[in-house]
Amino acid sequence: MLVEKKTFTIEGFKTFNGSFLPQVQIGWESWGQLNTRKDNAILVTHYFSGSSHAAGRYQETDPLPGYWDSLIGPGKPLDTDQYFVFSCDTLVNQEPFNPYVVTTGPASINPETDKPWGLDFPVVTIADFVNTQKALMESLGIERLHAVMGPSMGSLQALHWAAAYPEAVERMVSVIGMGEADAWTCLGLQQWAEPILADPNWQQGDYYASEPPLQGVLQTLMQINQQALSPELINRTFFQHHPMEAGPLESIREDYRMVKRFREECQERAKLADANHLLYLIRANQLFLAGQGSSLKEGLQKIQAKCLFLPATHDQLLPPYLARQTHENLLALGKSSNYQEINGSWGHLDGLYTITSQGELIRDFLAEK
CATH class of the missing domain: 3.40.50.1820 (Alpha/Beta hydrolase fold, catalytic domain)
Incomplete structure (x- = not known):
């Protein structure tokens, strides 16, 4: 159709x-x-x-x-x-x-x-x-x-x-x-808001004429996407993941390949999203x-x-x-x-x-x- x-x-x-x-x-x-x-x-x-x-x-x-x-x-x-x-x-x-x-x-x-x-x-x-x-x-x-x-x-x-x-x-x-959004659900939703609130570019929501808080948006979307998936699905998707991967073992600055891929996927959605809109959506769900x-x-x-x-x-x-x-x-x-x-x-x-x-x-x- x-x-x-x-x-x-x-x-x-x-x-x-x-x-x-x-x-x-x-x-x-x-x-x-x-x-x-x-x-x-x-x-x-x-x-x-x-x-x-x-x-x-x-x-x-x-x-x-x-x-x-x-x-x-x-x-x-x-x-x-x-x-x-x-x-x-x-x-x-x-x-x-x-x-x-x-x-x-x-x-x-x-x-x-x-x-x-x-x-x-x-x-x-x-x-x-x-x-x-x-x-x-x-x-x-x-x-x-x-x-x-x-x-x-x-x-x-x-x-x-x-x-x-x-x-x-x-x-x-x-x-x-x-x-209804019980206390557990309200607190879980708040964790989605925190990365945006902590991003210095958020500027109390007044960022439209400056650099937007894209890092906060990205972290929020990564949290949402992980919580929406099951451990079984993530483990099956990233079946090549190994805890002793060389890069993360050698440097704290190096991320796991799986984390890099997950971040890249979320970055595409972050380009279309807005930090304040996310905060308002989160609040609407908390108030439900x-x-x-x-x-x-x-x-x-x-x-x-x-x-x-x-x-x-x-x-x-x-x-x-x-x-x-x-x-x-x-x-x-x-x-x-x-x-x-x-x-x-x-x-x-x-x-x-x-x-x-x-x-x-x-x-x-x-x-x-």
């Missing part, structure tokens, strides 16, 4: 914490056709380092399709002959310098100053990501989603949709997700609580949707207990919830690369009456 990036603009946007943005722009993509009743829409919400590019290619020559291409398309579990599937770039997207990403965030121009917002940009939450999506949904004339689903940070958005707009969501699928109320129970109590949780058994970033607790809380509240673990070797990324193992379960869940 070939797909195009479209832009949606909101004039005047009030954030969850009460701040005001004069204008917000987000990118979005879609697959399939909206039917005349406009009741066949499925919203796919993306993960931390992702975008709305969930399936298809922009050009036939693109080396890889969108991240859930195995799920979305004609005859696939999210069958585009049956469903209208759409997805949105989030606010403060990790890669504002990616030509295929449209996002408003700290690197955007503040119309009042004609300079980048920097840290004057308001703190945003998962609720704000959802509210931009809801504005797009309403502009398309869609009143109710057949389903909302997404992996990792996308699962947070999907769950918040079900809690914040219960009458607008029929089904919710949380893949490699959680119901389904429903953004006083307690998880309060948020889950509002849910009317049928729910499906698909954590990854070997996930060390968002371990299965986070999804299991949410599922069990829903059952205790008398809600409809199902739970199935993805058993693979990718770790957290099983939610992207091993998701086809759950394809028939997802297909059946979407077809339930």
